[in-house]
Amino acid sequence: MVKITDVARHAGVSPSTVSYALSGKRPISEETRRRVEDSARALGYRPHAGARALASSRSNVLALVVPLRTGIHVPVVMQFAVSVVTAARDHDHDVLLVTQEEGEEGLRRVADTALVDALIVMDVQLHDPRLPLLRTLDRPSVMIGFPLEPAGLTCIDLDFRAAGERCVEHLAQLGHRVVALVGSPPQVYVRGTAFAQRVVQGFTAAADRAGIASAVHPCGTTPAEARRVAERLLSEQPALTGVVVHNEAALEPLVDAFEELGLRVPGDLSVTAICPDGLASALRVPVTSVALPSAEVGERAVELLMRKLGGEAVPDATLLPPTLTRRASTAPRTVDPR
Numbered sequence: 001m002v003k004i005t006d007v008a009r010h011a012g013v014s015p016s017t018v019s020y021a022l023s024g025k026r027p028i029s030e031e032t033r034r035r036v037e038d039s040a041r042a043l044g045y046r047p048h049a050g051a052r053a054l055a056s057s058r059s060n061v062l063a064l065v066v067p068l069r070t071g072i073h074v075p076v077v078m079q080f081a082v083s084v085v086t087a088a089r090d091h092d093h094d095v096l097l098v099t100q101e102e103g104e105e106g107l108r109r110v111a112d113t114a115l116v117d118a119l120i121v122m123d124v125q126l127h128d129p130r131l132p133l134l135r136t137l138d139r140p141s142v143m144i145g146f147p148l149e150p151a152g153l154t155c156i157d158l159d160f161r162a163a164g165e166r167c168v169e170h171l172a173q174l175g176h177r178v179v180a181l182v183g184s185p186p187q188v189y190v191r192g193t194a195f196a197q198r199v200v201q202g203f204t205a206a207a208d209r210a211g212i213a214s215a216v217h218p219c220g221t222t223p224a225e226a227r228r229v230a231e232r233l234l235s236e237q238p239a240l241t242g243v244v245v246h247n248e249a250a251l252e253p254l255v256d257a258f259e260e261l262g263l264r265v266p267g268d269l270s271v272t273a274i275c276p277d278g279l280a281s282a283l284r285v286p287v288t289s290v291a292l293p294s295a296e297v298g299e300r301a302v303e304l305l306m307r308k309l310g311g312e313a314v315p316d317a318t319l320l321p322p323t324l325t326r327r328a329s330t331a332p333r334t335v336d337p338r
Contacts, residue, residue: 071185083298140308164202176242226253
């Protein structure tokens with residue numbers, strides 16, 4: 001699909017100039033307007049219906065609501081934010097980043113102004129207090145995440161339950177019979193954060209189906225906390241040979257802690273993770289992982305909003321299937337690995 005940035009590059013102008021030339025929102029020289037129109041024709045560009053219809057009456061700003069609560073791994077959140085900003089610019093929209101932990105009050109404060117046309121909401125909880133307001137707003141919204149009751153909402157995310165299942169299935173196929181999930185920080189579970197809860201559900205369900213002994217351990221984000229969890233795991237599960245990590249900040253400290261405790265990865269202990277590909281592949285022992293598709297999720301969330309702004313029907317739920325990439329951190333279980 002040809003985007004406004006492609007037209008801008010072809011015409012040698014900025015994306016905003018292309019928008020102004022095609023919409024007539026601001027005066028543009030005849031020469032520039034003609035150059036933009038020629039480029040649009042040459043590339044087969046068609047302005048998005050929603051942007052055309054609303055160009056004269058909307059702010060062309062989207063709100064990205066992502067409260068930076070304790071336990072959130074900010075680098076991963078920023079990957080989603082960059083993806084949303086990039087996709088929004090392709091539709092001639094800017095993004096207002098709302099990071100304060102204000103819940104429904106903060107959401108209403110943004111929605112009750114003329115600042116934004118629509119909202120993308122992150123850090124979704126199973127019983128999210130923002131849901132009643134989102135269902136009644138007079139402007140479109142998309143949630144990156146799935147609450148327990150998503151009826152009347154538009155939601156998109158990685159299928160985190162399936163991601164947890166896929167990691168366990170991979171370990172089971174390699175012969176591992178005792179596994180553990182090292183999960184998000186405790187406060188993430190206390191809040192009922194949806195993606196973390198769904199990983200636990202998938203991990204536990206897959207382990208039960210395979211007849212594998214399993215345990216779930218929340219973990220903080222510091223090396224000292226990772227070391228304590230590793231020690232506890234080996235104390236409580238001495239036959240442990242497989243670990244799933246859903247905690248980006250703790251992944252490398254955990255691998256280091258296990259090896260300091262005498263377990264070679266993957267000779268004695270196979271490690272899988274749900275995390276960005278860049279992190280998994282950059283570690284000293286590259287980790288088998290299910291990727292977080294932040295770029296695709298952000299882009300598709302914006303596309304859903306643009307379609308809603310244009311009056312189109314969109315699917316209520318979009319779940320992206322997990323993709324597991326095998327790397328050096330997993331291997332078949334050996335007999336009597338200790």
